[in-house]
Amino acid sequence: MAGSKVEGSNDSRPMQSRVGRKSAVREAWEEAGIEVQIDRDLGNFEEKRPPKTSKDRSRYYFFQGTVLNELAEWPESHKRERGWFTYAQALEVLATRPELQEALNRSNMKRT
Template identity: 45%
Template sequence: MAGYGSKGERLVAGVVPLSKDKAKVLLIQSSGGKSWVLPKGGWELDESTAQKAAEREAWEEGGITLENASWKDLKAIPDLRPTSALSNSAPKASYQFFEAVVKEEKSNWPEKHKRTRQWYTFAQAAQQLAQRPELLEALKRSSLKR
């Protein structure tokens, strides 16, 4: 069960997974398989922090573990979608993103059957995320090399 903020917005936590040299970012296929996205999802009620939720999403969706010391809070990002893009299945959300360095890419993970992952440079990733302003904003706030 996902948590909600004071205005009824869904609380979403995510991560910008970086290579050790911060030259590349790891994107994952969206659940529909049509686009590339950052690992993110609902901050569950039993998770004490947004970082714990982001770490779980990185594992479930991307099969990655992250270096503990590398976490950086990218601050809250408002839902920038127009009202016309919102629906019951995609309600207004508040995004909490972090950046972290990928420690390991596992060969088996919970959503392996429906997602692949791929490394991108900043320019490539910005192009992939152009239709998702909140993800693009998280990318821009990260210390990924341009």
């Protein structure tokens, strides 16, 4: 599952989906060091955590993808650790992020 964050956007038109897909591919490479093919749109969700500095909420666009390549080095490898999880493990790791759990639940990831 790959996600992209669009600050303060409430628009889910097809153009947003195309832009979101490109952003999700870029974010997957930057943050996890993986090259992905986007398979399906999982929808968009408003940030559930309280805003840090402004009243505007971020809106996240989520996509399900297939990993094509796992890179040894990537732009944010110095500050992020890549991990692979089962569905149950992912639900547990995302316990404090209901919007991320909702995106996961919309995926067709194997539940066992």
